[in-house]
Amino acid sequence: MKMRLIGTLFGAMWAYITYLAVSDNVYHTFGMLVPWILFFGYLKSLSQWGYAATVACFTPVIITLGRIPYGDTLPAGNYALLRIEENLVGIAVAIVLTIIIFPVFAIDVLKNNIE
Incomplete structure (x- = not known):
């Protein structure tokens, strides 16, 4: 979960x-x-x-392609923060499921x- 949040933060910043x-x-x-994808494609190994x-x-890629001219007119900062927020909610749900339920x-x- 920590690695997902780190990846989301890096991606949202870029x-x-x-x-x-x-x-x-x-x-x-x-x-x-393209250079971002190539660099992190290497780090994936x-x-x-x-x-x-x-x-x-x-x-x-998800954030940027969601706001290119045929998307909403909201600034990319809103998409970046929304993506981080979605991941935090997902992490919270995963914690509740794995620890409590x-x-x-x-x-x-x-x-x-x-056995």
Whole structure:
């Protein structure tokens, strides 16, 4: 969950930087997204950054393509903050489900592995 939030924060920041730098120019937007995708595609091969790199790779694409001229007229900052908010809600729901509703106890895992 921590890695997802880190990836979302990196991706949302890059989407916002892309919006500030190129505004609504589609070609320049893709020009800024391609190096980002290549860099995080490389980082994905590192085991400690795999999931965060995957999320960071696709978050700016989702945010940026959602606001290109055929989207809403809201600024990209609103999309970036909305994406972070959605992930925080998802993490909160996952915590509630895994800790309170469906807890996994070590003794149960041990029993299953012994059998």
